[in-house]
Amino acid sequence: MKRILILVENLPSPFDRRVWQEATTLRQAGYEVSIICPTGHGYELRHEVLQGIHIYRYRLPVEAAGAAGYAIEYAIALAMTFALVCKVLFTRGFDAIHACNPPDLFFLIGGFFKLFGKKFLFDHHDLNPELYEAKFGRRDFFYRLMLRLEYLTFRTADVVISTNESYRRIALERGRVAPERVFVVRSGPSLERMKILPSDPRLKCGRRYLVGYVGVMGRQEGIDYLLHAVQHIVKVSKRMDVHFGLVGGGTSLDEMRQLAESLGIAEFVTFTGRIPDADMLAMLNTADVCVNPDVANDMNDKSTMNKIMEYMALGKPIVQFDLTEGRYSAGSASLYARRNDSTDMADKILSLLDDADLRSRMGALGRARVVNKLAWDYEVPKLLTAYKVLWSTTGSTTRRQEHQSTGAG
Incomplete structure (x- = not known):
């Protein structure tokens, strides 16, 4: 049985709806699933098991408000995530890391564990360079840094999941990812969750x-x-x-x-x-x-x-x-x-x-x-197809594609 470790920083699970739908879908498909995420209001337990999914949480001591605040938050989150990844490795184990952004820093963890034969899938939730510009209204050194981190994330990933066609174009053009490695998996709502009820x-x-x-x-x-x-x-x-x-x-x-x-x-x-x-x-x-x-x-x-x-x-x-x-x-x-x-x-x-x-x-x-x-049911086959391709990737194939893509640029 394959084991998947999902990394997410901006919301706790199961509050993050997309991540939880992906996790439960993969669990139902026969995978063992673990999640590492921050704590949040109503989700303070450091470890719990829900629907067979192990959730490991860490507490962020700061809430980012400015560029410096985000840098501190992300640095702390990266360190705490890495510590919990090591904990999961030596307890439940994992065969693939499924990293959700923001931030575009999890490639550091994914790239490290690829050295030991683990797979790395990037689940592209936000356009961080554009998000930085939207928050701070400028294209400066940090904007260019966001572009570089995004690029390195794409280059490290064995497979990329995009939330729509616009994001897929970013993966193909800015990330230079081979088309057959990019899959659109939309954040469709669950009709079991979004129920029509009487008004109040x-x-x-x-x-x-x-x-x-x-x-x-x-x-x-x-x-x-x-x-x-x-x-x-x-x-x-x-x-x-x-x-x-x-x-x-x-x-x-x-x-x-x-x-x-x-x-x-x-x-x-x-x-x-x-x-x-x-x-x-x-x-x-x-x-x-x-x-x-x-x-x-x-x-x-x-x-x-x-x-x-x-x-x-x-x-x-x-x-x-x-x-x-x-x-x-x-x-x-x-x-x-x-x-x-x-x-x-x-x-x-x-x-x-x-x-x-x-x-x-x-x-x-x-x-x-x-x-x-x-609805989410239409996205389930696309997610499982992305994982089928993930398991088929090899280090030599990934390096060859990177060399060809870089040369074409």
């Missing part, structure tokens, strides 16, 4: 409509644009019948609460912070419209957002800024506001709230698209 009118706080959001509260998520859209709806359009339920935690949560206060709209917005799945589902099932205010930038334009497909799985019509992968995912299930235009987003939200038939049609189209094409 209490979540509307006495108002007629509820607009829902679930996701991270960070700078590139555009929550400030959404709050300015709320201000337009309340102060300019004079609509007092709409409430907004925002689910999720993150480094900008307190800042966004303060912004809502300063804009005079705090009574129209509920910030839940990170909450259990049952409460998140209650909010989304109650919502009349769901929103995705992700900032229009290179990072978000190329990224597939889990929240969009989760909205669709619940049959909810969507309003979002017009981004390439967002439009691919949602299609006709969404209205598309002009990029980074909070007023246009507000107008699109109101147009949907005032047209029940359109909401119903769009919600049905989104639900059907998930059921017939985008």
